[in-house]
Amino acid sequence: MPDYAAIKKELEGIAVEDNPALVRQKSRDFFWYSPILKAQLENVTGDLVVSPTSEEEVIHTLRVAYAHGAPVTPRGAGTGNYGQAMPLSGGIILNLAGMDKIKSIQPGKVVCEPGVIIAQLDKQTKAHSGQELRFHPSTAQTATIGGFIAGGSGGVGSITWGGLRDLGNILRLRVVTMEAEPQVLDLTGWDLQKVSHAYGTNGIITEVEMPLAPAYDWxxxxxxxxxxxxxxxxxxxxxxxxxxxxxxxxxxxxxxxxxxxxxxxxxxxxxxxxxxxxxxxxxxxxxxxxxxxxxxxxxxxxxxxxxxxxxxxxxxxxxxxxxxxxxxxxxxxxxxxxxxxxxxxxxxxxxxxxxxxxxxxxxxxxxxxxxxxxxxxxxxxxxxxxxxxxxxxxxxxxxNGCPIFNPHRYTLEEGGMKQTDRTQLAFKQQTDPKGLLNPGKMIAWDNPDFDFNAGKNYLFPGLAAMG
Ligand code: FAD
The missing domain is CATH 3.40.462.10 (FAD-linked oxidases, C-terminal domain)
Structure with missing residues (x-):
């Protein structure tokens, strides 16, 4: 068990919350949409909520967490539906909502921090130059852009623009790794698929560059x-x-x-x-x-x-x-x-x-x-x-030929294509060698031999400890 009192001390200067009721509140998302996840995840809670306001603070938090072997689960606004932002092994909830600066708005694109609320982002880009995000989740009023990229798929506007998986719908992501000395990587092109919709299992997004479209009074x-x-x-x-x-x-x-x-x-x-x-x-x-x-x-x-x-x-x-x-x-x-x-x-x-x-x-x-x-x-x-x-x-x-993306599962694979995403797994091996980022969400990491065709559901062993 990591020494959270020592971790708190080493994070002095960064906002840290350890009141159990408040930590529990930030350990939940909209998992209760599913009666199955509701039963499985009801008792999940973290140990500390750490709220960095800059990339430097993210780097320092990850450095300390790595040294102590503490799990870190990133969180935007916690509006995900599959327990994506829930800490199945406890540990640190990395609350990124305070990283909410918009850095630049240019013709066709915006650069900002991950914690910006999506509706706020659209408001600013519209006021600046009559532009808006190509699409947003229906939770635009509450969800963060970083959480959407790491946990969402598409939404309002996808009728014209497709989804986050489509090349060109994310331009660049800046990601901090979970190593003894965290690195900062800039990902573009196909490399974006390493971290988009990876539930924050292989890096913390600290800056995003998104394409914009003309805004209308829809x-x-x-x-x-x-x-x-x-x-x-x-x-x-x-x-x-x-x-x-x-x-x-x-x-x-x-x-x-x-x-x-x-x-x-x-x-x-x-x-x-x-x-x-x-x-x-x-x-x-x-x-x-x-x-x-x-x-x-x-x-x-x-x-x-x-x-x-x-x-x-x-x-x-x-x-x-x-x-x-x-x-x-x-x-x-x-x-x-x-x-x-x-x-x-x-x-x-x-x-x-x-x-x-x-x-x-x-x-x-x-x-x-x-x-x-x-x-x-x-x-x-x-x-x-x-x-x-x-x-x-x-x-x-x-x-009847209609695949299901199962919203009653908390793992990337079971909620998705029911197969290992080798790109995301290989990236995790490089960026999170101790497996501390959002544990339990990537089956391929915990159990490379899991047979997706055996008809069995995956149960993350770490969950048992939560009672
Ligand atoms: P969170 O729920 O906090 O996090 C989502 C995932 O991203 C988690 O795994 C978290 O660990 C990870 N994460 C968060 N921030 C970072 C970061 N900076 N770096 C790395 N990882 C990070 N989804 C859609 O795609 N389209 C929809 O239209 C849509 N409609 C919804 C409607 C309702 C009513 C609800 C409850 C959910 C809906 N969702 C939808 C799901 C969800 O709201 C969105 O995906 C939303 O964008 C998630 O943003 P968030 O800030 O709440 O992220």
Whole structure:
């Protein structure tokens, strides 16, 4: 057990918190979205929260932690859904929220520290030169840019720009390693894949350079259909319209919008209406309205037509994992899945699964650009009954050609491609030789022989100690 009192002393001058209640608070994220993770991770807590405000302080913290063999789990705002920012072996929570300086804004790009809140970043770049991030998670109001890069995948804007995995959507990352004498590395090009979506297991991001797009006063629109598959077909057709500048297209099946989009409910006719959540550039509204009329959709809500948006959330806070959040807040028995419906027959695949599950798995899709083609990812809600049934629902999706990125697992591999990411593993061998960064999240590090096809879930041995 590392000597945390000695560590605290050696970190003098840097903000350190050891009050157990406050440390526990910063040891949690949105893991409770999953009934399975909720049971597994409920008792997870760290020993110290260290809040550096500069790269020098990060380097010093890692140097001290390395010397004492103390685990370090980085944290932005803790809005991840899979326990990404939870310290499975205890140790230091490295809270990066205080590293929030924007360093430069130029045509097409911004350089900043990792702790900047995404909505703040967009506000600053818009005020500076009418620019904004290409896409952001629906948690933009609370999440940090560093946490998004290390733990997220895509979001509002991915209909045009794809995801974080796409070359060009991150320009440069500066990373501090976990060694006796930490190094600072600048990563560009393909090297970015070593640390993006690696949950901070192989380096601490201390500076990011992100590309920007022109900013607009995006119009929020809800389009209604009486049949969910009509809403899906409309969304697919809309996403293929080359001339309409879109930022968000998300069909959500009835009765979810009427039951859980409380502030928008007055605009809906009844529980039977499925809704497409859309964000579109203001200059595209006229042709868009013409397209909706041709597609026999019903425009239920337009943010540019309401008297006041006071109290009405942004459309993107109805989408992505906010859809799940809105349902969960009212009915805690809901959970969700993350599904890929590969193109070109993604709409048919959605239709098949809607037919199989009906209201047990209410549909929610996000249309995105994936490898230059339009396809949809799903975050369907699941009316949870048991772990066995959830596993069965996952299997049925996979049997129908729809891979699941399992949000009920805390490891990179099980939540992702179910295979070792050799690039990220090799980088960890170089940057974190003692395996102290966010332990338990990379199976390949702890158990190189783990068989992903054996049908068994990985259980990190370190978790047992948490009781
Ligand atoms: P955290 O949760 O604090 O951290 C995420 C991961 O990054 C952790 O593994 C952490 O250890 C690591 N990390 C944090 N900072 C650093 C750093 N500086 N260096 C190295 N590692 C670091 N995700 C999406 O991709 N798209 C969405 O649209 C989306 N919508 C969401 C909606 C809701 C309601 C919720 C609850 C979650 C959603 N998420 C989404 C997941 C999550 O909000 C985002 O990925 C978010 O960007 C994470 O940012 P954060 O600052 O909260 O990171």
């Amino acid at each position: 119009v929020d629109v809800l389009v209604g259909y009486d049949d969910f598959m009509d809403a899906v077909r409309f969304s697919d057709a809309l996403s293929h319209m080359n001339g309409l500048l879109l930022k968000e297209v998300a069909p959500v099946a009835a009765p979810i919008p009427y039951d859980y989009f409380t502030r928008h409910k007055p605009y809906l006719r009844d529980r039977g209406q499925s809704v497409v959540v859309i964000m579109i550039a203001p200059h595209a509204m006229d042709p868009f309205a013409a397209f909706v009329a041709q597609q026999k959709g019903e425009i239920l809500f337009r943010s540019d037509m309401v008297e006041s948006m006071k109290g009405i959330p942004h459309a993107y806070e109805l989408a992505w994992n906010h859809t799940t959040l809105r349902a969960l807040k009212v009915d805690p028995t809901f959970t969700y899945l993350q599904v890929q419906y590969p193109s070109p027959d993604h709409v048919a695949k959605v239709g098949k699964l809607v037919e199989i599950f009906g209201d047990e798995v209410p549909g929610h899709l996000e249309f995105i650009r994936f490898d230059a083609a339009i396809q949809c990812a799903g975050l369907p809600l699941v009316r949870y009954t048991s772990e066995a049934r959830l596993e069965e629902i996952i299997r049925i999706h996979e049997d």
